[in-house]
Amino acid sequence: MNLVRFQPRQGYTAPAREDASHPYQPLSRLHNDIDRLFQGFFGDFPTPFGGLRDMFSSLPDFLPSLDLKSDASTYTLSLELPGVAPEEVKVELNNGMLSISGEKKQEESGKDASQHVQERCYGSFSRSMSLPEDADVEHISASHKDGVLTILIPRKAPEKPQSRAITVTRG
Structure with a gap:
């Protein structure tokens, strides 16, 4: 099998063909x-x-894909972070904004190794989103398993309208 060195197009402009008969x-x-x-x-x-x-x-190097689901009791946020160790991920809550950031580091290869194809992304990442009004920010939890970070955001129970009797007095 012949391997051809992969050259990404970033910063490279191939010269246009001058052959007017070429269809492209x-x-x-x-x-x-x-x-x-x-x-x-x-x-x-x-x-x-x-x-x-x-x-x-100043933009992050890549944005991890995420899924956001909800049911009656919980919002579930899942981010794909393959190759990122849990200790390399930072999850913060500040003024109703949930921020997830970190860095995916490239493995070191030997000095004699040649890179033929590189399609995976490396570098810093960051995602932020505002939480809904009914999020219970005191009980947010996060877990990391098989390259997926899962953040569980419980929902507050809806407030029930309070009723009380008002005494009518003679005026």
């Missing part, structure tokens, strides 16, 4: 023009447009 030549030229447009937009503009580059550089 106009599409290839359009693709290259769009790549150049975005490289220039985020790379070489002076301020205030340079701030866009700074804004996007």
